[in-house]
Amino acid sequence: MKFRFDKKMIGIGVVAVLWLSLSIGAWVKPATEYSEAERRTLATFPAFDKDFPKKFEDYALDQFPFRDAFRTVKSVSEYYAFGRLDNNGIYLSKGYASKLLYPMSERDVNNACFKMTQINKSYLKDCNVYVSVVPDKSYFLAKESGRLSIDYREMVEKVQKGTPFAKYIDIFPALSLEDYYKTDTHWKCENLEEVSALLRKGMNAPASIATYEVKQVEKPFYGVYYGQSALPLPAETISYITNDTLQNATMYNAQTQKTTSIYTPEAASKDGYNFFLGGSVPLVTVNNPKGEEGRELILFRDSFGSSLAPWLIEGYSKVTLADVRYIASNVLGNYIDFHGQDVLFLYSTLVLNENLATFK
Amino acid sequence: MLFSSIEFLYYFLPAVMILYFLVPKALKNAVLLVASLIFYAWGEPMYVFLMIGVILVGYLFGLGMQTRFKKLCLVGSIVCLLLILGYFKYVDFFIESFNAVTGLSVGLLRVALPIGISFYTFQVLSYEIDVYRGNVKVQKNIIDFATFVALFPQLIAGPIVRYADIEAQLKTREHTMQRFREGLGRFIVGLAKKALIANNLAAFVSAFRASTNPSVLFYWLYALAFTLQLYFDFSGYSDMAIGLGKIFGFDFPENFDYPYLSKSATEFWRRWHKTLGGWFRDYVYIPLGGNRVKKWRWVFNTFVVWLLTGLWHGAAWNFVLWGLLFFVLLMIEKLWLKRYLDKSKVLSRVYLLFFVVMSFVLFNANSMAEAGKDFACLFGFGDLPFINEETIYYLRSNAVLFLAGIVGSVPLVKNLVVRMRSTGWGEKVFAVAEPVVLLGFLLLVTAYLVDGSFNPFLYFRF
Incomplete structure (x- = not known):
């Protein structure tokens, strides 16, 4: 790639570096077995079989660096940026978190x-x-x-x-x-x-x-x-x-x-x-x-x-x-x-x- | 593999990019080809062999056109490719239709649709025809030819890239920081359109379909939501494809130009899925004689194009009718209405949007019966209340999303950015704001994907 320093490239360079950092984090992060926040066992690196792509997708999602923080970012975005009344069927009202139980x-x-x-x-x-x-x-x-x-x-x-x-x-x-x-x-x-x-x-x-x-x-x-x-x-x-x-x-x-x-x-x-x-x-x-x-x-x-x-x-x-x-x-x-x-x-x-x- | 997935964004793509930029120029196409085959095999492990078969068909018949059997090779390639497409995409539709007409009950073959088959067979078809016409040279390098067909940025949902578009770039292409910057930016914007807008609209559409208590207003909101979803899903994918193309040194054709601003169906199809419209124009409409024929023949030519356009989108009668609806609209416009539409700025847009929204209701129906029910409910014949508690809830919960969708489907933001950048201070602000916004989009998309949000891809089925 032809490289010529240009101040305009600094910003996009920062984006690329952060992207790459998260990628490397995803590649090398040791697997976590259990999520306290979600109360469930997380997917670990799958065996190579015919279901590998699907299982790898689960693994990639479950083991992503800063997973809980990203989930919080999404929730905050849903409630306060998109003005959603619920996030994944859960909503907050009067300090209570509740499930959208509907329809019967x-x-x-x-x-x-x-x-x-x-x-x-x-x-x-x-x-x-x-x-x-x-x-x-x-x-x-x-x-x-x-x-x-x-x-x-x-x-x-x-x-x-x-x-x-x-x-x-x-x-x-x-x-x-x-x-x-x-x-x-x-x-x-x-x-x-x-x-x-x-x-x-x-x-x-x-x-x-x-x-x-x-x-x-x-x-x-x-x-x-x-x-x-x-x-x-x-x-x-x-x-x-x-x-x-x-x-x-x-x-x-x-x-x-x-x-x-x-x-x-x-x-x-x-x-x-x-x-x-x-x-x-x-x-x-x-x-x-x-x-x-x-x-x-x-x-x-x-x-x-x-x-x-x-x-x-x-x-x-x-x-x-x-x-x-x-x-x-x-x-x-x-x-x-x-x-x-x-x-x-x-x-x-x-x-x-x-x-x-x-x-x- | 989906572009909007963690495994693509944080495993596949960075690994491919690192490898691609590390290897010498002579190996770059080979890296792209292997990556593309892995990309395709990830979701379609068996059908990757079908795609390789299509590549071989295209390559060998292409070589054959250098011999005296040029015409035979063209016919052979077209027949082979259409047979492959016909079998894998349309055979069950034809059997069902045959059964319906004859009253027989021939068993369905239940052939699973290979992802992206309509896109890559059309690309190979265009190559064969262009070689025959002498518009492009025969590609003798199998790696380069296979890279053209299988190139993962545009493999499964377009834009439909013709060989002529990237013939030179398959041999020599430029990789610059400027192109990387533009490509990465375009990719992230497309990603945000897909993951933040289209996916959330898809969730709304899904909630509507699951509702046991709809209303007339809910039907209209559904129609609007699906219209916006389709645009953001498909144009977002095209943005991602074009952006990735730029990063890897290719210039893919544009596919969308704010189609919902159109003032007529004619204009709409110049702005919506431009590469498909161009394909049918150059390889079907003009060879049939285009408009330089008698009127009845011109009507017939147009009819054929729109029948095929409908069928290209799906093997079902609602897609056929969808295509024919546009045939009727185009005929009416060309013969009478266009001159009035051109004079109006508001009414013409209302007219176009109304028919586009209605067409997408037909497009998204799972059956003709469902389409009939949807239309009945939209126009108050479904014995439904005009509005109810559930509709109000979903409207309130999705109001910002709808607003973002409407604003994003017109060039308001683009024009503001262009105007801002035309000033000195604006350019400086943009230099800072652009990476901040892109980074924000990337992190937000990641957050939505990590949380396992609803993530369908509409144009895969084509």
């Missing part, structure tokens, strides 16, 4: 009802069956902030129609935006006293916890939307309730076949919310030696059930939590003895609307 997927809701009906027919003949739906926090945020949201009431009606064998318990009056984490999809354990009271009342269950103490997990909590929004949101704190009953309760995890306490800091290294009952696990049983002998609860649930469970243990001698996204419903009989317990189906609108394939 009737197919998914109907499938969830069908699965609940199948479980009822197979196992719950002698049980007292209840159902409730947890509203997503977007329902409290969307209208005021001009975002789209499914109609919670409409979904509840569909669930009620789809599960005529169960008594519906309305927990909506006990919830408001403040009961949810700002950076996460879930509700806050320490705010669920009123919700648990409505559920207990609906199930004619033993009285609620009389005395308890709220404690905090020391580790700062960054919820799932923190990573998805890629914005510098402040950390939060996970709080939990405790008393003699909860301290004496033990939890058996059928997957790991280990017995631990109901709070599991060891499971919360990647997702702080896994502090509650080991997080996303197929089947756990909480034994409460102080509970009423023979009074048992079976909770079919998603992850919202984890932080609610501590409020439901009091009074029951045994609480079984089953997540049929991780265990096939047709083998439940091998693990649970169904014999006239209270049974509560508790699912969030988020899971009911988007998890057709995950209900087994």
Whole structure:
């Protein structure tokens, strides 16, 4: 190339050098195995096979230098330069990061009802069956902030129609935006006293916890939307309730076949919310030696059930939590003895609307 | 491989550029050829052999034209190339149409469309015809010829570069810092058009198609969004191709000239996909006699050109109708309307934009039934509300994008830059602002790509 120094070339030279620097960075940067922000394993350099180009594309994206910083640049650009109301379906309003839950997927809701009906027919003949739906926090945020949201009431009606064998318990009056984490999809354990009271009342269950103490997990909590929004949101704190009953309760995890306490800091290294009952696990049983002998609860649930469970243990001698996204419903009989317990189906609108394939 | 991908921008392209500028002049075409084959094989590992086959067909028939079988070689090359194109692009369309007409049910062959086949077969066709006509010399060097066909900057989405355009540059070309600067700038601007505007408009179009609750206004916004998306996608790709060409020492022809400013369909096709229009003019329309024939024959010639233009864009009836729509518009304009359009500055543009937007609704339909539904909904026959909450949301969320698209599709920024640079201080400001803007674009595009944004390429299917 003919080279003659020209001041005009300095600027474009800087662009070219930075481009080349990023390229060299991409070539030589050691691979990172896990993204804390996105809570997922990152692609590593693929083997040379017929899928190499596609896998290399994933690798190049996942391992790009300053990946998290670039994701933040994109988010900021989307919100503040392009004026987008959401970025990858996540939006910020009133300091809360939330998912754009829209439109309602009737197919998914109907499938969830069908699965609940199948479980009822197979196992719950002698049980007292209840159902409730947890509203997503977007329902409290969307209208005021001009975002789209499914109609919670409409979904509840569909669930009620789809599960005529169960008594519906309305927990909506006990919830408001403040009961949810700002950076996460879930509700806050320490705010669920009123919700648990409505559920207990609906199930004619033993009285609620009389005395308890709220404690905090020391580790700062960054919820799932923190990573998805890629914005510098402040950390939060996970709080939990405790008393003699909860301290004496033990939890058996059928997957790991280990017995631990109901709070599991060891499971919360990647997702702080896994502090509650080991997080996303197929089947756990909480034994409460102080509970009423023979009074048992079976909770079919998603992850919202984890932080609610501590409020439901009091009074029951045994609480079984089953997540049929991780265990096939047709083998439940091998693990649970169904014999006239209270049974509560508790699912969030988020899971009911988007998890057709995950209900087994 | 997509230009707007991390693997191209930060792995393939820098590596190729370093190698290209390090090797001696005699090896530069070989480097470009190997790089181009890797580039193509990355997404189409099997079809790279088809492209090599097309190269060999073009090369051997070209050599054959030096013998006394010149005409036979021309006919042979055209037949071979059209058969290849016909089989890989149109065979299932013809079977489907045959079945529809006869009521038979001949099984489809389900042939996957090789990326860019329409572009590289047309380039080889133009070479054969130009050699036959004596407009260019036969290329005896297989590396140089293969480099012309497979040259990755323009391989899969044009512009359609004719052999005559770069015949001299295949042998000797200039690499200067000035060309590098211009090329890099052009490439980054094209990249930004594609990754920041076209991809976001594509996401809007995708959201519209996924909507279960559309409205009349949503249909109109979709039509506008797709019209803008197509322009930014295709012209962005052409900018990238031209920019890369400059870096590697080639001057590719321009492909777009702000087509949405046109005042007639005639003018539109002088500004939109100029290399395709030029190809059909020089290799179909004029050989058929052009307009120096009787009126009925001229109408027929024009009809053939627009039928083929429609078919070139896709093997489906909506593309055929799309081409024929422009045939009708051009006929009406040439026979009557043009004289009125020329007198008007506003109405003529409204007329052109209306028909262009409608044509792209037809163009983007997945079937004739969908096209019919789209038109019905656009004009209020779809039993839809005029506006609803979902439409308002998407309008608010994409207002800046639409504005950027509209401003970017007219030469407002270009004219401002030209005017600014005509002054002394403006030139100094530009010298600083240009690299800052380009760097900003590059980093922003990288951010969008790293985040795994929606990234389709429309003109690949042609």
